[in-house]
Amino acid sequence: MTAVPVPVAPIRSRRSFLRRRLPTTFVLGSIILLFHIVVAITGPLWSPYTFNKVGTGKPFENASTAHLFGTDGLGRDVFSRVVYGAPTVLILATTSTAIGVVLGSFIGLLSGYLGGWFDEVLMRIFDALISIPFLILALLIISAAGATAAGSPSLLIGVVAFIYTPRIARMARAVALDLVTRDFITAARARGDSAWSIVIREMLPNTTGTLLVEFAVRAGYAPILIGSLGFLGFGIRPPNPEWGLMISENRSAITTAPITVFGPVLVLASLVIGLNLFSDGLARLLGRSAQFGAQ
Amino acid sequence: MGAASLLDVRNLTLDYRTAGGWLNVVNGVSFALEAGEAFGLVGESGCGKSTTAYALLGYRKPNSRLRTGSVYLAGEDLFALSVTELQRVRGSRVALVPQNPTTALSPGIRIGQQITETMRAHNIGTNDVARDARMLELLGRVWLPDPVRTAQKYPHQLSGGQQQRVVIALALACDPELIVLDEPTTGLDVTTQAQILALLSELRREQRMTMVYVTHNMGVVAAICDRVGVMYAGQLIEDAPADVLFRAPRHPYTRGLIDSVPGLQQPKRGRSIFMRGLLDRNALPNGCQFAPRCTFALESCFINPQRLEIIDDTHEVACERNSEIANLVAAQPPVEIVYTDAAGARTDAPLLTLENVSLGYGRGGLFANAQRLIVRDVTLEIRPGETYALVGESGSGKSTIARAIAGLNPLSGGAIQFGGVPLPSRVQGRSRETRRAIQLIFQNPDASLNPRQTVTQIIGRPLEMFFRLRGTELRERVASLLADVRLTPAYADRYPAQLSGGERQRVAIARALAAQPRLLLCDEILSALDASVQADILDLLRDLQARTGIAYLFISHDLAVVRALADRVGVLYRGVLCEAGQVEEVYTPPFHPYTEMLLSAVPEIGKTKLRTIVRSDASLSSSFNARGCPFADRCPRRISGVCETTPPPLRRVSETHALLCHIPLEELRNIVPDPIDTP
Secondary structure (H helix, E strand, C coil): CCCCCCCCCCCCCHHHHHHCCCCHHHHHHHHHHHHHHHHHHHHHHHCCCCCCCCCCCCCCCCCCCCCCCCECCCCCEHHHHHHHHHHHHHHHHHHHHHHHHHHHHHHHHHHHHHCHHHHHHHHHHHHHHHHCCHHHHHHHHHHHHCCCCCCCHHHHHHHHHHHHHHHHHHHHHHHHHHHHCCHHHHHHHHHCCCHHHHHHHHHHHHHHHHHHHHHHHHHHHHHHHHHHHHHCCCCCCCCCCCHHHHHHHHHHHCCCCCHHHHHHHHHHHHHHHHHHHHHHHHHHHHHHHHHHHCC | CCCCCCEEEEEEEEEEEECCEEEEEEEEEEEEECCCCEEEEECCCCCCHHHHHHHCCCCCCCCEEEEEEEEEECCEEHHHCCHHHHHHHECCCEEEECCCHHHHCCCCCCHHHHHHHHHHHCCCCCCHHHHHHHHHHHHHHCCCCCHHHHHCCCHHHCCHHHHHHHHHHHHHCCCCCEEEEECCCCCCCHHHHHHHHHHHHHHHHHHCCEEEEEECCHHHHHHHCCEEEEEECCEEEEEEEHHHHHHCCCCHHHHHHHHHCCCCCCCCCCCCCCECCCCCHHHCCCCCCCHHHECCCCHHHHHCCCCCEECCCCCEECCCCHHHHHHHHHHCCCCCCCCCCCCCCCCCCCCEEEEEEEEECCCCHHHCCHHHEEEEEEEEEECCCCEEEEECCCCCCHHHHHHHHHCCCCCCEEEEEECCEECCCCHHHCCHHHHHHEEEECCCCCCCCCCCCCHHHHHHHHHHHHHCCCHHHHHHHHHHHHHHCCCCHHHHHCCHHHCCHHHHHHHHHHHHHHCCCCEEEEECCCCCCCHHHHHHHHHHHHHHHHHHCCEEEEEECCHHHHHHHCCEEEEEECCEEEEEEEHHHHCCCCCCHHHHHHHHHCCCCCCCCCCCCCCCCCCCCCCCCCCCCCCCCCCCCCCCCCCCCCCCCEEECCCCCEEECCCCHHHHHHCCCCCCCCC
16 A cells, blocks of 8 residues: 655745735725725815805705705805814824723723732722713713813813723723733743733733724724714814714704705714724734734 | 455545645545554644544545545545535544543533433434433443433533543444544543543453544553554654554654653653654655654655555555664664763752642632642752652642742742742742742743744843843843754744744743743643653753753653653642652652552553553542541552541651651562563
8 A cells, every 4th residue: 555645835925814805894994984084184175165164055055066965054064064074073083092992901901910909999990980871971071071171172082081991991801811811921920020011011912903903993983972972062162063063053954954964974974884894804804814823 | 454444544635724825734644444453643743643533534624625535434435425424424433532521522411411412313222211221331331430420410520531531432322433532631640541541442352442543642552552653744654563663663753753752760861863853844845754854864865755665564664764774773772862960069958948838729828728728738858950850640739839939829838948048938029039040931832922922022021120131132142042942043033823832832941041040940841742842852951950050840740751850759649748759769669559550550662551540530529638648539558447537657768768658668668560561
């Protein structure tokens, strides 16, 4: 019984996983986001009117070639206002989520690592915060901040970050609990590394994938949060063209000139969808790289 | 090997799909089995033996393809069958005993039900009553105590060894023609392993079972297989009856593999000279796959692909030079490498002393009642430059002791002294010098390195921390440490995912050495590695000790490896040190009965008879027998009435050797263990 020898094929580089197709959701999401970013940056250059030019047309006009989204109650072009409002929501959403993620991950990792009383107490406090519906919590904080502070972007950023921090902390803590059992953490402890050093040096690099995806997911939801606050009148003050605020301002014309409401609604929705697709695609991409990279 | 073979594997060639294309994993493997034969498939990890074994069930992983070849079971081509037909074959005609019994059993279904489920699926037994009866009979046949009660239990309520026996019962349920076992004893204690092997031997004898046994443990193969096939890089390179293979292996790789395995009765020995380096899949030549590592390789070996050739009636080798090599080796026996101890390393003052140390769960203090102690009253000392081995089964407390010395477990009693000074029990309380001087290496190389750090960062951290090295200085030191563990500087920028198990373990050793410790705590560092890699690292450890005078606390359950490395040994059972002494003393009579059991349980090449061990398991109930001897319930030599109630006295065999037993020394001295046949 002889074995026919078969030549062994050489192995090509492992890097070729990148050459394969990127996930569809990632591509789609990135396109939508890119579109929004481009509009946000270049908007003022090409938008037909400025956001506060009143009387460009009759109030609550329907869609037309001059006014793609019609006009609002003061005769301002809704489309231009949407365009001018784009950077606001993008910056608010990303900044507040970023702050929430950074704070939440540090606190969560540290809490997961230390365990014991610190972890228990902190997590119960966070549980309490999470259990309060976010809109109510946001309204509470904004009201408490007083009339002068209300409407400032920093307050909004602070509020959203405050809402996100406990949620992200819980995620990060879960990752920490898993990592803490691994021997390389034990080795670091046996060396005498401080808790902080372990969190930053050993644990954080292992959480970047998870946190990146968390960031994308939360950032996808932030525009809704900010829009909701704007709609209720607790967000950015008029005459700033914040989308939620615009939807609220124009809602009296929802039957006569529906485009003035649905224009901003659809644009907001598209941003949220874009962010969601992007975060989903990112998760797949990172998950896939973990599958092939670790060989 | 005629048409009457039960199993006929012909030219099996399988590829895996990877990111870089198709990777060949099994390359033209052919062998045949008669009914009633036990065939052992050995090789290092990654050689394709598991893939081949699973192919015997007509199974291949989703991302793989059968490039060519076939598997015939009693004349039927398994890969040509439809899914439904295969379902009928699997379980009833071919059964599998997989590696990890815990994951092989469904956690939410009772044991008995799982077995009857298999029977029902294959229409065995006329009704439920008949099936239950057969199920109970099976449980009894695999030596499970109290089958009626065991059948009602869930898998997590059984020990590892018991779970594995249930899996074997599952495999037997439908009386299959062929049983494939994929490393079934990996992860089990040596005594449990011996039980399973004895069980398998008995089943073979009684039932004429045909078996394919996949393993990397040569001793196990020698214990129960009739024939052995050795695989390397996907190819079957030698196929011979077991006794012939071990007596006169013809392929250089087989020789190397056999030489890598340390023996129980052999003193410290250098490693084999027939094999070097590690398998590098990116650099396989067109000819013989083993040529890059073979010390006998010639130009022609790299060019000509090797095929299996028949050299005797039953012996096949894939090496064109095998007869020349046989003559070469006969003429010149392998050189023994002798290690001289670092001069002056063995002074009298002990480096580490444990005095009456007790350890428990939790954070000391509150939980230190006698019932919950893991380690009880252990006293030992380690001198500079020596290797002290701590031997015991899982649950004996040996890892806990290592962690306590490293400062990760508080003491519940007793004291530890290091370098003559009391050692604070927590890491935080220790000076930097002390933290530097004691380093810990772990068992699992996958978990002990941070997957997001490069080798340089991993090794550099202790350098940065203890010696404040930075930049080029740091990189130079990292390179020299890599050289110490026999890795090239090219490894410096790699991530752990790009290293093999043996390489990762070396990086872990380099990290520990970076701190220039005086004591290295090795917690089962070799258990997860193949025999040849183990041999390499053992060699490395011996070399380092000879050069630097570092002391090792070497924890292991592998007695053969301990024999090859240790100066002194302590045998731990359930947290009590039963026997301690110089390694030669402990490995020869008089034995503590537990030591005797451990030694006889080790399957060895050349040991053709496996002693039947007492069938009782380590009982799962961890209620400590706080009064008598902890080993009393399992001891085959116990004196009933005495051993359970009174603590055994300390018997001094010599100045350096002592054990705890009620049986008088003269009687222990006269106990002669079963003779070990030497080759």
